[in-house]
Amino acid sequence: MRNDEIAGMLETLANLLEFKGENPFKLSAYRRAARVLRDQTEDVATLVRENRLKDLPGIGESIEKKIVQALTTGKIEKLTEVLKAVPPGVLRMMEIPGVGPRTAAQVHEKLGINTLQEFTRAARSGKLAGVPGIGAKKAEGFLGAIKFAKASSRRMLLGEALPLAERIVAQLEERGVRGALAAGSLRRMCETIGDIDILAAGSASGKIIGAFTKLPEVRRVLGAGGTKASVVMESGVQVDLRVVPPESFGAALQYFTGSKAHNIRLRAMARGRGLKLSEYGVFRGNRRVAGRTEEEVYRALKLPLIPPELREDRGEIEAAQKGALPKLVALGDIRGDLHVHTKWSDGRNTIEEMARAARALGRKYIAISDHTRALKIFGGLDVDGLMKEIAAVRAAAKKLRGIALLTGTEMDIRADGTLDLPDAALAKLDFVTASVHSAFRQDKEKMTQRILKAIANPNVDCIGHLTGRLLGRREGYAVDVEAVLKAAARNGTAVELNANPLRLDLTDQACRRAKELGVQVVINTDAHSTEDLQLMRYGVATAQRGWLEKSNVLNARATPPKGKSGGK
């Protein structure tokens, strides 16, 4: 059973117990444990086998027992028990925005409602409005929420959310709102974003809220008070705006950036020091001792400023206390792009066009890396084609100043782990990336062996998009990431962090594991057009979330890499 499956069971358990009115602190204990499990790159099964499960924060005796149960029997006894006692539809009901455990319990007790369908019917018929705490307005609101949830349950990609937020901030600026910033999971550069949080400083909050709710792309105003407003944009995305006084801006930015887990830790630390931390500042009694900037807030807690990308309660607070925060790689450190497609396979631009566009972005080298023959539908090259492309790359290189062109390929790893072109051809190339593009449904053992075989080949410099996931569309293939990273470390093979916002593969946590194991990460755009070369920012952001420093990133080196086997 996968980590996220067990985490999901613990979360369900928490939700059900919440419905039953169980001690709220017990629930947060389950939820915290679930989050810690999701954060692990190592399989829970491994941790159990090596008796290291209880080393994880938030996992004690009782939860350990439940995890072991899940692994050995596929079930958690307590969950099974509670599932029997709670009507199955209440979890669905609690997913409606505005319906929490208390409301769900009331509706169940007073009206005997057990399913989302019954809930919807009761809301329409007016029955729901008779339940204590629910009036006509709330019932109507629930109906709207149900309809809306059906239309837009999907999370946005970082690559969609960031440009949208930047557009909204620019529009606010045109209307006289200065210094607005996106906070939330977007500022932490999470791979997917639920909704967008924007923060503005100012005293004329009514004016700012008014400007915001009247922006051209706003479809519906969900709510607007004195300091905050929520709207739904034409695209279906929810955007929240908060307006705070300048003396609280840093504290608010800190608070609304999160993560929740990070903030809870900070607030507990503040309490320990006799302080109170809220979105309005750090207070000693009634006196505000910090709040104008984030630096101030962290300093009041005797911490250096922690970069937003690290704020997940994954050890960044402890590192900050020890003065051991990583010096994160930055977009400006990136010198090359080692995975770029052209018209020679399925790219839209020529070698020269890609090179010029990369040079304009400040890249010093790129590796032309087209597909190989197994991907015939994508124009994959055979040996003959590849040799011709090498000649074309060299010819283009002669014409261009200021950027080096490397010969390369995105070599297909076939289902049996053999490579799509012979070693003699690969040996002629400057940089070989090898990727899986077929037989995604192989079991974990087979898939892992397949990739390990490619890693062992001295001509393979890097493994491309390791899990093959497409966010929101396709699960990654089953592969033992830990085993692959360890083999990469042994063989001196690099691993790709594919910067395409649909992939971001390696994940942040896998990047961090690569760093621990001493594996070099290559951040590539996998560009199929000149515009795609700009996707690098998303890859760098994910690398930052993975604690990577410049020295961990192969294409942050000033000179092009010559492959693990040395100059070819």
Added chain:
DNA sequence: GCCGTTTTCGGCCCGACTGTTTTCAGTCG
């Protein structure tokens, strides 16, 4: 249920908005 610079027992983050309840509970972030 977890955990220990406040603790092996007694804590566990804080505030805004909404609707409805005439003084606040529930939900959300």
